[in-house]
Amino acid sequence: MALSVELGGGTLSEIYQSAKKVLLRTRDGLERLERLEHAGGGIDSPDLSISVKRDISQIQSLCTEMDRLWRSVGAKSQRDLWKRKVEQIAEEAQSLKDSLDRYDARNQKRATEARERAELLGRANGDGAHVMRIFDEEAQARDSVRNSARMLEETNATGEAILRKYAEQREFLKRAQRKALDVLNTVGLSNSVLKLIERRNRVDQWIKYAGMILTVVVLFLIWRWRR
Template sequence: MSAAVLYNNALRQTQQLQKEIASLEAGEDTSAAVQGQITAGLASLQRCANDLDDMARREVTAQKKEKAIARSRKVREDYTAIQQAFTQWKIADRARVATAEREALLGSGQHAERRSSSAVHRHGHDPQSTDTAILMFDSMIREGDVLDASGNRVDDILHMGQTVLQDLYEQRDMLKGAQRRLYDVANHLGLSTSVIKYIERRSTEDKYIFFGGIIVTVLVMWFIVHYIG
């Protein structure tokens, strides 16, 4: 699959997820099926972002690589925004459910209190079961909030880990590029050294030929002057 096709698929998934999130926030459809679709869509969108990161690292030209990185960043930003909106909606929905349950419990507690009040008049004692139940319910709500906060922190840590891993991949590619350039320079320097050595050797040979020619020329002139002249 090409980067363009993958990016277009990611855009379609983003639009679908945004519609589903809007439906949740408006209260039109808050079923478990819709929430499951959003969870699956977020996982698929995250895979698209990772695949776009891999394709961007494999691009050869700087222009294509920059374009691929921009697309990957856009998809990852959309994923983060949708994930945060979904998390906030789940927290608000849990708060609404907890409030409704607490109000129902308080209502039943008031009804039980009225009944126990009559029992007090009849038997001479005041039961504390309703207050205990309310305290236990409040404690469960606080524990749920703590667990939600811990889950959000874990998600943040995972996201930071993915970001760090992506930076390490990019640094590795930069180091590989620098290593290739060093090899090229080393090969170029090796070739230059060979050329310099060849020139020095040729210069030495030319020097010997030059002095040899001078000696031969002097001998020939001496021979001509001494025997012919």
């Protein structure tokens, strides 16, 4: 893990080349850690993990030194070029650090889960009857919940049937009401027609009587005129 140049010495180009070499070594080490994790069901390699962490710290130190040196470059074009190169190395180092942090978090999670499983198995082996009693109580609780749900479904079905019956009765009453209104309307129309006929008959009678009286008067006048 030793550097070819110390942080306090070497040119910017030499430090950059050293950082690139350490970066490649770090990436390779992290890939080996991930291969071990996936191939071995979560196998951890503490030595390799520590080595990768040390390499990342070394790259970050080199980036700090390069960040100081590129600012001293005279030509602006060269200064901008070195700035981009240093930023790229720093970003890759940060990305590797994030990947290593995620790897450590997964290892920590696996260790915690393994410890909890061991504690659970220990409690189960030490007090099997207690565990079985817990399972029985949970089973009874589930049965009670299922029975309650079934009763609620039956009650709901009964309520829906009653509501449907009420709806049918309401429709029947509406139809009966419409028929009654039709009958009443028909009766009302018949009464109107009868009244109209009676009134017409009375008018006809008055016309007949008036005609008779008029005829008598005319005959009387003719008789008087001829005398």
